[in-house]
Amino acid sequence: MDYFQYLRKEHMPHIWCPGCGHGIVAKSILRALDKMEVEKDNVVVVSGIGCSSRTPGYLDFNTLHTTHGRALPFATGIKLANPELLVIVVSGDGDATAIGGNHFIHSCRRNIDIKLIVFNNNIYGMTGGQFSPTTPTGSRGTTAPYGNIEHSFDVCNMAQAAGASYVGRCLDIDALAMDRIILGAVKHKGFSVVDAWSQCTTYFGRQNKSGSATKMMQQYKELTYNVRLAGKLTDEEKAGKYPIGELYKADLPEFCTEYDKLVERVAVA
Numbered sequence: 001m002d003y004f005q006y007l008r009k010e011h012m013p014h015i016w017c018p019g020c021g022h023g024i025v026a027k028s029i030l031r032a033l034d035k036m037e038v039e040k041d042n043v044v045v046v047s048g049i050g051c052s053s054r055t056p057g058y059l060d061f062n063t064l065h066t067t068h069g070r071a072l073p074f075a076t077g078i079k080l081a082n083p084e085l086l087v088i089v090v091s092g093d094g095d096a097t098a099i100g101g102n103h104f105i106h107s108c109r110r111n112i113d114i115k116l117i118v119f120n121n122n123i124y125g126m127t128g129g130q131f132s133p134t135t136p137t138g139s140r141g142t143t144a145p146y147g148n149i150e151h152s153f154d155v156c157n158m159a160q161a162a163g164a165s166y167v168g169r170c171l172d173i174d175a176l177a178m179d180r181i182i183l184g185a186v187k188h189k190g191f192s193v194v195d196a197w198s199q200c201t202t203y204f205g206r207q208n209k210s211g212s213a214t215k216m217m218q219q220y221k222e223l224t225y226n227v228r229l230a231g232k233l234t235d236e237e238k239a240g241k242y243p244i245g246e247l248y249k250a251d252l253p254e255f256c257t258e259y260d261k262l263v264e265r266v267a268v269a
């Protein structure tokens, strides 16, 4: 596949540090869109603010770089105005679950046909490594120099509980599995959430003495298990670990479709 057809070469070089996982997730989104064979003009990629949220700037689709945490409201407006568009939101864990947390749960609840890809590096990368709602308890951040005492959100559990109809988790160490999950999310009609783990070597890695990017990726693997093998593992083996793969998929009423039905019903009356 020729990635350059989807990239704005004039915006290169990108800002991501060596070892950052964000480029891996961005490329997986491009492979999914390439497989979908969708016209570039029919795709919109929206983001908030953060290292991950720089992604739309590099992609040659209709793109919108909005304010921190507010990508989903912008995306909701775009999708409602033109439901034919394929709308993807790219977000960091801080962007999606802290400042944008309320938009996250209500987008799930509405089940609007938007695909939210959370580039989850367990930290605020862009602003220098403050802890986020997904920073594991005990891990360090610049605002948790002695270790985080808060409990972290499980992005997937939160998405499913709030009403998202496609939920998946994947790791940047396994790009093929990431491709399957992101493609599944993009193809699904309804609100899709992908918790894509992507290491921040510069802030999370350094503060937590995690070692190289490859070591961090390996640690992700050790913290997870394949959901397809869940039945074969004991509770002890799964304790403290996160399932990866396609975790939930349901055919639920979608917001734009319901909205159209409402307009038709009211117009007739």
Ligand SMILES: Cc1ncc(C[n+]2csc(CCOP(=O)(O)OP(=O)(O)O)c2C)c(N)n1
Binding pocket: 049, 050, 051, 052, 053, 067, 068, 091, 092, 093, 094, 095, 096, 099, 119, 121, 123, 124, 125, 126, 127, 132, 200
């Ligand atoms: C309203 C507002 N509050 C705070 C900021 C500062 N800010 C910019 S990016 C960011 C954190 C980004 O972290 P995350 O969303 O996890 O993405 P990452 O950089 O790790 O990819 C913050 C707090 C801002 N730009 N606007």
Ligand code: SF4
Binding pocket: 015, 016, 017, 019, 020, 021, 022, 051, 052, 121, 125, 126, 199, 200, 201, 202, 203
């Ligand atoms: S600061 Fe962290 S998240 Fe931001 S580009 Fe560097 S490694 Fe990636």
